[in-house]
Amino acid sequence: MRIQQAPADVSRRRRFDPLRDLPAVLWMVAAVVIALIHGEVAAPRWLMLHLLFLGAVTHSILVWSQHFADALLHNAATSVQLRLRTLRLALLNGGVLAVVIGVPSAHWVVVATGASAVVLAVGGHAVSLVLQLRRGLGSRFAVTVRYYVAAAGLLPVGVLFGVLMARGLSMPWHERLMTAHVILNVLGWVGLTVLGTLVTLWPTMLRTRIADGAEWAARRALWALLAGLGVALAGCLAGVRPLVGLGLLGYAAGLVLLARPFVVAMRRKAPAHFPTWSVLAAVAWLAGLVVTLAALVSLAPSWDAAHERVESLTPALAVGFGARCCSARCPTWCRSPSAAALPAYAPPTRCSTAAPRCGSPSSTPGCWSRCCRRRRGWWWPSPPPSWSRSRRSCR
Secondary structure, eight states, X not given: OOOOOOOHHHHHHTSOOHHHHSHHHXXXXXXXXXXXXXXXXXXXXXXXXXXXXXXXXXXXXXXXHHHHHHXXXXXXXXXXXXXXXXXXXHHHHHHXXXXXXXXXXXXXXXXXXXXXXXXXHHHHHHHHHHHHHHHSOOOTTTHHHHHHHHHHHHHHHHHHHHHHHHHOOOTTHHHHHHHHHHIIIIIIIIIHHHHHHHHHHHHHHHTSOOOTTHHHHHHHHHHXXXXXXXXXXHHHHHTXXXXXXXXXXXXXXXXXXXXXXXXXXHHHSOOOXXXXXXXXXXXXXXXXXXXXXXXXXXXXXXXXXXXXXXXXXXXXXXXIIITHHXXXXXXXXXXXXXXXXXXXXOOGGGOOTTOOOTTSTTTSTTHHHXXXXXXXXXXXXXXXXXXXXXXXXXX
16 A cells, blocks of 8 residues: 655654744743843843844744644645745844844844845745635635734834834834834734634633634624724824824724633633633733723823833733743643644744643643743732843843
């Protein structure tokens, strides 16, 4: 009997790929190193945030959103497509490296070149996803891939604002574009990707079936989220702070639409291990910060004050939402490609094949306390960890 060879994407997924599996870890390690030596480098706070969001999280998004798109649309990548994906990852990480070198050293040409590489890589990723949607076999949850496409369309605008700020802008344009930069990159690029993924990943993590009407809620929520981001962007460009707050409340309304299937799945089977508790905390953190940001920007007396308030909340978004790539890590879930596909998860190469089953007595005890301990410097007044003190000393 003749044994057929596995598709190219499956065989590649089963072996170690340095360009796919290592960069996210290396960017996170670099962020930790900058936190430890922050007094010796220029713009340490900026570096820590961008090593996390632009480096680790963006690389993970490209890897795992592609994986989820292949799974949901039932597409098997050809060897040519795999080479293009590798090229996009190389282009992305090279661009990020140029940006994190160029901004602290004040070399705008290097920044612009690196940003162009990042936009080209993400743009190529978006085109690839659109082509997959057009030739896919059809899927009940193809809307998840539309979240990825929408998120990829927002990142180039946020990157453009970042490049303009690196070039130098006068007040109040710097403050207005910085607010738009944070909204589009964190709530748009990262937020839409994570929320779209959780439509199918959250029930999978809980080991229960997807709630009825989840795809309907996901489609409506996507329009609400995009409308909110559009209104907030218009408010930043027009210099109308209450309009920014209104757009953020519209984004919060999209979160409410997604909350119903999220809660229904949780009522069927409650979170019982650390990764699910951590994801739940991160989503709640995101919702709370969106409403808080809407209030702070709307009520700010000036754009300078709004800029300071957005800056004060950005590290909270990084720690409570973006950095859950550290807190949500679990060997069994990382070992599962569908669960590891959450963009903020650590790469699967860090996992042990002998890992205990999540939810078992060997993996569950202490998960709730670990989840809270990761964020104790943000949830209640207790002695903050050393990285939190390092972050504040950089301000």
